Amino acid sequence: MRARHSIFAPAMLVLAAMSTGAQAEAAPPTPANKRNCQNTVPFNRWVADFKKEALAEGIHAETIQSMIGGLTPDMSVISRDRKQSFFSQTFAQFYFKLATKNREDTGRVYLKRYHELFDRAEKEFGVPGPVITGFWALESDFGAGQGKLPVVRSLLTLAWDCRRSDLFREELKAAMKIVERGDLTADQLIGSWAGELGQTQFLPRHYYNFAVDYDNDGRRDLINDRADIIGSTAKFIASLGWRRGEPWLEQVKVTKDLPWEKADLAIKLPRSQWVAWGVTGVGDALPNDEMPASLILPMGRHGPAFLAYDNFGIYPQWNQSLTYATTAAHLAARMAGAPNLSKNIGNVPSLSYEELKELQRLLNRRGHDVGEIDGKLGAGTRKAVKEMQLEFGLPADSYPTAELLSALRGRS
DSSP states (O other): OOOOTTTTTTTTGGGTTSOSSSSOOOOOOOOOOOTTOOOOSOHHHHHHHHHHHHHHTTOOHHHHHHHHTTOOOOHHHHHHHHHOOGGGSOHHHHHHHHSOHHHHHHHHHHHHHTHHHHHHHHHHHOOOHHHHHHHHHHHHTTTTTSOOEEHHHHHHHHHHSSSSHHHHHHHHHHHHHHHHHTSSOGGGOEEOTTOOBTTTTBOHHHHHHHOOOTTOSSSOOTTTOHHHHHHHHHHHHHHTTOOTTOOOEEEEEOOSOOOGGGOOTTOOEEHHHHHHTTOEESSSOOOOSOOEEEEEOTTOTTSOEEEEOGGGGHHHHHOSOHHHHHHHHHHHHHHTTOOOOOGGGGOSOOOOHHHHHHHHHHHHHTTOOOOSOSSOOOHHHHHHHHHHHHHHTOOOOSOOOHHHHHHHHHTO
């Protein structure tokens, strides 16, 4: 199985500004500078200032010197951070490339093999085993692709770099604290280019704050110790607000006459309302009750449809990409017994990478904030697409189409 460590390096950066207490608190991350920003502080001067800062926070001088003394920045890490084009794929392309049958089968094997650990984790933290194995599969192929780069050098590089210095200087300090606590040695800090560690790819601050010694061997080891991996991942997911005993995501079928503007992760309606509008379950009947749910259409009204429940909210916290979040959540649902998606879901006309960038530029000209012009269908772009669809009298399913692009060209 091919390692995927470079794909998911940005996976949990949105959470890196959380509190250092036992329970994660919602806090907005420091906004990143533009990808074309330029470093203005000489590296050696920056390192000298960082050493003073780390010392002032109680990290020992010996630790600081042994871990970063003599290191130079890895410019290839900055190059990777500037690109990150993997999430420009459509949902179908991403899903079928990553949510494979082999990963589903391996997850089921692990759920059976380590059922006592999964049962214990669910009892303590409320998180079902398939939710853990879903992340485990996508983040590292169950340990096969944890990354091969020296994490400390990557963190040092990104902390010095202009784009997200405030974020990564804290991650670098957390990596030092992990070593001082005795969980890992500096030589064991091997992971992704963005500094993530272990089989479920924790950033160092998440590792320091949420890793648990689940087998009482005296160390918190998320690189090799499967008990620690299961317990720590469950604890972290619980900290994001997981609701014990509730569902997270299920595939549904939709009619042709839905009020498409209601299909939005930010809009929650009783499940009975979706049933009244003709939404039906896939396999099992959809309960006609008051459980709140959002209808999400990652490829618009002609693609797959899902009801997302309150617990789905932990997925975009783990990774802001709706494509990643939906893929991880549905892979977990499959490991819990849900059917796979049909390959036919990919038969939806979609804009190319360059066309989506053009659409983003046209949306910006009309006053919509879509963020960076990056060819990725993020939340800002989806919101702007929906608003323009409503303005032009098109079905407002938040999915960019050739029809919408043509309309924007004609009115630019």
